[in-house]
Amino acid sequence: MDALMLRFSRFFIKHRLVNLVLIGGATIFFAYHALQLQVFSQFIDLLPRNHPFIQIYEKYNRQFGSANVVVAAIVVNDPHGNIYDERVLEKVYAFTDQIDKVEGVDHGQVVSMTAVTVRDTAIDQSGIIRSNQVVGEEAIALLEAQFFTRRSFERAKRRGETPPATLAAFTGFVKNRKAAIEPDLKPESKLSQDAAAGNEKAIAELADVRRENAELEFLLLRLGELPDTYRLDGDNLRGPDGTLLPKAMMASLPDRIHQNKQVYGRFVSIDDTAAMVTAGFLESRLDYQKIFTEIHALKTELEKDGLVTVHLTGQPILVGWTFYYKWEIVLILSLSLGILLVMLTLIYSPESLHGNYSVEASLIVVSVQLFVFGLMTLWSMRAIGVFVRKPLI
Numbered sequence: 001m002d003a004l005m006l007r008f009s010r011f012f013i014k015h016r017l018v019n020l021v022l023i024g025g026a027t028i029f030f031a032y033h034a035l036q037l038q039v040f041s042q043f044i045d046l047l048p049r050n051h052p053f054i055q056i057y058e059k060y061n062r063q064f065g066s067a068n069v070v071v072a073a074i075v076v077n078d079p080h081g082n083i084y085d086e087r088v089l090e091k092v093y094a095f096t097d098q099i100d101k102v103e104g105v106d107h108g109q110v111v112s113m114t115a116v117t118v119r120d121t122a123i124d125q126s127g128i129i130r131s132n133q134v135v136g137e138e139a140i141a142l143l144e145a146q147f148f149t150r151r152s153f154e155r156a157k158r159r160g161e162t163p164p165a166t167l168a169a170f171t172g173f174v175k176n177r178k179a180a181i182e183p184d185l186k187p188e189s190k191l192s193q194d195a196a197a198g199n200e201k202a203i204a205e206l207a208d209v210r211r212e213n214a215e216l217e218f219l220l221l222r223l224g225e226l227p228d229t230y231r232l233d234g235d236n237l238r239g240p241d242g243t244l245l246p247k248a249m250m251a252s253l254p255d256r257i258h259q260n261k262q263v264y265g266r267f268v269s270i271d272d273t274a275a276m277v278t279a280g281f282l283e284s285r286l287d288y289q290k291i292f293t294e295i296h297a298l299k300t301e302l303e304k305d306g307l308v309t310v311h312l313t314g315q316p317i318l319v320g321w322t323f324y325y326k327w328e329i330v331l332i333l334s335l336s337l338g339i340l341l342v343m344l345t346l347i348y349s350p351e352s353l354h355g356n357y358s359v360e361a362s363l364i365v366v367s368v369q370l371f372v373f374g375l376m377t378l379w380s381m382r383a384i385g386v387f388v389r390k391p392l393i
Contacts, residue, residue: 068281069109070099070295070314074302075274077309082272084254086143086244089114089135090150091302092275093143095310099279101211102294104287109280113257113267114140120260134260135253139245145222146237146244148215152177153235155212167232171223178216184209281316292320 012019048054074092076082083089093114100110111117113135120134133140152174156163164170184191184206191209194202229240241247254272258264267276281291295317299310322329 068283068286068315070279070281070291070312070316072099072277072279072295072299073274073311074277075309075311077306083268083275084250084272086146086250087307088275089139089245090143090146091308092277093140094147094302095277095298097144097147098298099277099295102279102281102291104281104285104291106280106282109278111267111279112277113263113275114143116140118263118267120256134256134263136249139249139253141222141225142237142244144218145226148219148222149232149237150235151215152219163235165232167223167226167230167237170232171220174216174219174223178213178220181209181213181216185213286316288316288319289323291316292323296320296324 072095074083074088074095076085076088081088083092092112096110096112096114099105100107108117114133116133118134119131121129121131123129149170153163156173156177164173183189186192187196191202191206195206226237227239231238237244239246243250257268257272264270269275295312299312302308302310
């Protein structure tokens with residue numbers, strides 16, 4: 001065996017240039033195909049699919065809720081304040097509405113005090129069962145108009161434009177903006193064609209244009225429904241009472257909330273200082289990084305004026321933090337690798353080898369070993385790409 005290894009070593013050294021070219025070419029080939037390998041985690045595939053508990057979960061999770069749920073607590077910062085403030089209600093509505101637009105969300109599992117699915121059911125004197133949204137359809141429409149008005153003002157300022165000061169002029173301003181961006185949504189537009197070609201920047205820009213166009217359409221609908229007594233005060237809509245929501249409506253809201261056991265103590269805290277929003281996500285369409293990015297951007301937007309603090313939790317948020325700190329994780333792994341290199345060098349130091357090698361030779365030995373391990377890993381990834389047709393779990 002020793003003679004065979006010696007002959008192989010001499011042959012390898014004699015033809016080292018040819019061998020180096022062959023190994024280098026194979027490594028480049030494997031590296032290219034390793035980059036094509038998709039590695040991601042799909043939650044449902046991490047579960048033992050043959051287990052009866054998991055089979056029951058897969059059968060009924062749409063009815064009873066997904067395991068991937070984001071829970072948001074919108075807490076009033078003012079120690080003497082509560083959620084019965086139209087500015088706070090606007091933020092609760094905004095979070096509920098916007099998280100319902102995050103890719104992969106299960107629309108039937110988005111629940112909060114402003115969700116259309118949360119109802120206040122009662123029987124009137126005629127014995128007829130009536131079901132109304134707990135906050136009220138009129139209040140929801142006004143909150144929607146206010147939120148999209150505020151967003152329209154912010155977008156205009158980012159473009160360097162000054163929105164009009166009157167409600168009638170602002171309505172015309174919104175119509176003009178919608179007419180200006182609609183050509184970009186046509187299939188023959190340059191933006192649409194660049195997005196279809198796979199341009200990442202164009203894809204993101206087109207998604208923003210679509211979102212803005214949809215919001216402007218809803219805003220025009222809500223502005224058209226406003227009574228003539230409403231006016232524009234900066235980016236705030238004001239009614240005859242000087243507020244967005246009529247004072248009588250706001251005065252009756254606490255009683256309606258407290259009498260609804262589905263909401264009070266669950267989606268509204270006992271002390272009325274916080275509101276909860278929950279949203280379930282479909283396992284088949286999970287993109288943890290995208291979900292985390294969009295929800296965290298919404299959190300930042302709502303916290304900007306300091307009125308509320310948004311606390312987030314749930315499996316998509318916890319996994320999203322891992323992606324958020326990925327470069328810190330890479331740094332920790334790099335430092336660990338560096339420490340390992342130093343430790344191996346010390347192990348192969350002249351003192352531990354009775355002076356047979358120099359420090360430089362020890363470092364070369366360790367570096368060669370790590371290089372060989374790296375090549376083995378790279379080649380193995382290519383082998384996985386050949387034999388495993390499904391994305392890695």
